[in-house]
Amino acid sequence: MLMLVVPVLNFAQSKVTDFSKLYLDDLYNNSSKIGSRSPDDTNFDDLEAIGKSIGDARIVLLGEPSHGDGGAISMKTRLVKYLHEKKQFDVLLFEADLYSIMFDVANLKDPSGIVASSKENIYTCWSESAVSQDLWKYYTRELTGNNPLKIGGFDPRHAGKFAKTKLIGNLTELAKTTGHDTESKTYRSFIKDLEYILQNEFRSKKDSVNAGNFHSEINNIEEAVMFNDKENKLRQIWLIEINNIRNLFDMLIEGKNRDILMAKNFIFLAKHVFPDQKIMVWSHNNHNVLDVNTYASFDKDFAKNWYDNNTYEGFTYFGSDIFRTFGDQIYSLAITSGTGNFSPKFFGNDYFHADFTKTAKVPKSGEGSLEWYLNKKKSNVLFIPLPKQQGKPSGYPWFSARLLDLGFEAKMDYTSAFNGIIYVNKTVDLNGQ
Known part of the structure; x- marks a missing residue:
């Protein structure tokens, strides 16, 4: 009996294998x-x-x-x-403001304009820092040629200056072209709430907005744009952004997970704006x-x-x-x-x-x-x-x-x-x- 116990004791006292090492x-x-x-x-x-x-x-x-x-x-x-x-x-997408990049930075061709806009619309750790300047020099150099480098963003945060100052006016002009009533009480209420969350972002309060009206109005705008005869690619980008406005509201007011919403934006972009292209x-x-x-x-x-x-x-x-x-x-x-x-x-x-x-x-x-x-x-x-x-x-x-x-x-x-x-x-x- 004793002889059976000894080997077990010896094994128990041996050093445990470090599989991590x-x-x-x-x-x-x-x-x-x-x-x-x-x-x-x-x-x-x-x-x-x-x-x-x-x-x-x-x-x-x-x-x-x-x-x-x-x-x-x-x-x-x-x-x-x-x-x-x-x-x-040939595509580089940032964890940054979808609207400001897709509708402004990505459409610029002048290097000085690109540098200025990137600093206003992409987090400055990636746009204004000393270590990021090589990236922007390379991007402006690769805008032309057989395989130009294209950029975009997929973050529902409308953190850039372009989003905060231009989105509402551009969205209203788009809505007008589809015949959507931009003078209605419901649209004015929607715009008021959109302005509120754009300016207050993470300080936004649920009881300061009309969630029911916001969702109803963005759904109506989406439907009006979806069945409009605007050029297909422009319509697709605007439909992604309209859904992104919904994502912004859901993140700030409804408390939805930002990563889920970034993923939704990215999937739309990869499938409909950059189909079959290789993306970084x-x-x-x-x-x-x-x-x-x-x-x-x-x-x-x-x-x-x-x-x-x-x-x-x-x-x-x-x-x-x-x-x-x-x-x-x-x-x-x-x-x-x-x-x-x-x-x-x-x-x-x-x-x-x-x-x-x-x-x-x-x-x-x-x-x-x-x-x-x-x-x-x-x-x-x-x-x-x-x-x-x-x-x-x-x-x-x-x-x-x-x-x-x-x-x-x-x-x-x-x-x-x-x-x-x-x-x-x-x-x-x-x-x-």
């Missing part, structure tokens, strides 16, 4: 070095491993761990150049998660609450929602940073203008995390392809990382969330410092 070893062994994150480096041989991993995907999501991570913005600019020039990706998406890592279960993997208590409260009914993320529509046509590429500086006030108090005077240090990586591991390997810039198990719990070991946000480190099922990871050892803030 073994998995990180495998990922590292399959990684490839990237020569530079600088957009000035146009020898793209070091990015071919990324191109091979993307394969035939039509939509590539380019993430960043923080909107204040300047190194990630520079890396993404280089990727835009590579994907446009070598892989025929410029957004944050956590919006680009392909499996919403990734969040439930945070810890046991979080997961229990997640399932008990049927969180799936009202919560998802942009990447997860568009993955349900496009599946393997989507490739999600996350970026993470190990050390360096970043800009913590990337949206400022108005949720638009970055405070370029503020700088912070990238948080120290926890022992055993992906960033800690790669730093110990003295990696500089690295690409790591993940096994093809996205969109559902992957079955691969979880590991700790800051892939969802630069300031949030957790052990989760990141393989279900992303197709690949780019690691930048030392990043910079929005000023390039």
